[in-house]
Amino acid sequence: MNGDLMVKDLHVSVEGKEILKGLSLEVKKGEVHAIMGPNGSGKSTFANTLMGHPKYEVTSGDILFKGESILEMETDERARAGLFMAFQYPVAIPGLTFGSFLRAALNARIAPSAGEDGKMPTKKGIPPKEFRDLMKKHMAALKMDEKFATRYLNDGFSGGEKKRAEILQMAILKPEIAIMDETDSGLDIDALKIVSEGVNTLSGPDLGVIVITHYNRILNYIKPHKIHVMKDGRIQATGGPELALELESRGYDWVREEVGTR
Ligand SMILES: Nc1ncnc2c1ncn2[C@@H]1O[C@H](COP(=O)(O)OP(=O)(O)OP(=O)(O)O)[C@@H](O)[C@H]1O
Ligand SMILES: [Mg+2]
Numbered sequence: 551m552n553g554d555l556m557v558k559d560l561h562v563s564v565e566g567k568e569i570l571k572g573l574s575l576e577v578k579k580g581e582v583h584a585i586m587g588p589n590g591s592g593k594s595t596f597a598n599t600l601m602g603h604p605k606y607e608v609t610s611g612d613i614l615f616k617g618e619s620i621l622e623m624e625t626d627e628r629a630r631a632g633l634f635m636a637f638q639y640p641v642a643i644p645g646l647t648f649g650s651f652l653r654a655a656l657n658a659r660i661a662p663s664a665g666e667d668g669k670m671p672t673k674k675g676i677p678p679k680e681f682r683d684l685m686k687k688h689m690a691a692l693k694m695d696e697k698f699a700t701r702y703l704n705d706g707f708s709g710g711e712k713k714r715a716e717i718l719q720m721a722i723l724k725p726e727i728a729i730m731d732e733t734d735s736g737l738d739i740d741a742l743k744i745v746s747e748g749v750n751t752l753s754g755p756d757l758g759v760i761v762i763t764h765y766n767r768i769l770n771y772i773k774p775h776k777i778h779v780m781k782d783g784r785i786q787a788t789g790g791p792e793l794a795l796e797l798e799s800r801g802y803d804w805v806r807e808e809v810g811t812r
Contacts, residue, residue, distance in 0.1 A: 554579045555727045560611035562599050569595045571783035577758045584761045587780030588802050593762045597731045601635045634725030636716035638732045642704040649699035653681050688721040709736035717748045729760040734768035746771030766794045779805050
């Protein structure tokens with residue numbers, strides 16, 4: 551039991567209210583897991599907690615990444631260590647271009663010392679030309695217009711463009727564990743295929759993926775090894791791809807009664 555990401559009996563409170571009530575999950579590199587579950591069951595809370603969002607207080611339990619607890623690590627340290635989150639609602643940052651944001655993030659990941667003292671890591675790290683080529687290559691694969699590199703991050707991006715921008719970040723930053731919070735929401739069918747292909751291209755022995763979703767359709771393209779059902783702040787059922795079909799036809803109400811708590 552030494553997965554690359556190990557979540558042990560995690561309890562998390564937000565503003566004094568307990569939201570996660572004993573979440574346990576193990577994700578190894580090379581695996582794809584899906585988390586489904588009703589609105590408000592705690593899926594985004596889990597993703598935010600994983601990344602170290604300061605509002606989410608871990609009251610008990612632990613998160614181990616590569617065998618070590620990350621609870622004391624700041625968000626940027628977690629990102630540099632190889633955790634990545636694609637947000638359910640990516641925020642716009644007017645004034646910061648997508649290209650310069652991504653280059654700073656990549657430099658922080660590949661040359662952590664370059665970003666110390668709170669300065670933007672512009673001196674060391676990837677040379678500008680090499681970075682532009684890398685960005686162009688991945689943008690072409692995601693069928694994104696190159697002009698996005700010079701636009702402000704997520705500012706005026708359509709819903710689908712924001713989600714593609716998240717995948718582009720993932721492609722360039724090459725995390726070891728990525729959690730995608732409803733990256734499929736708001737994508738039209740072509741974009742869904744492109745984004746799924748992007749994830750499939752990235753997944754492999756060096757990457758573990760957690761896909762949070764409400765819809766089966768993305769699971770037709772991204773094949774999860776396991777599907778978990780989150781309810782009331784815990785994983786209450788785990789199964790193979792067939793579980794998603796059952797949820798689609800039967801909803802979530804039966805989960806606890808028949809499968810029981812675990
Ligand atoms: N920052 C916050 N402040 C206050 N309440 C919060 C915060 N984050 C989460 N919550 C509460 O925690 C509960 C779980 O929310 P969460 O966003 O994790 O659900 P979810 O499973 O992601 O739902 P959805 O499927 O709708 O995205 C909700 O009742 C929500 O209001
Ligand atoms: Mg959510």
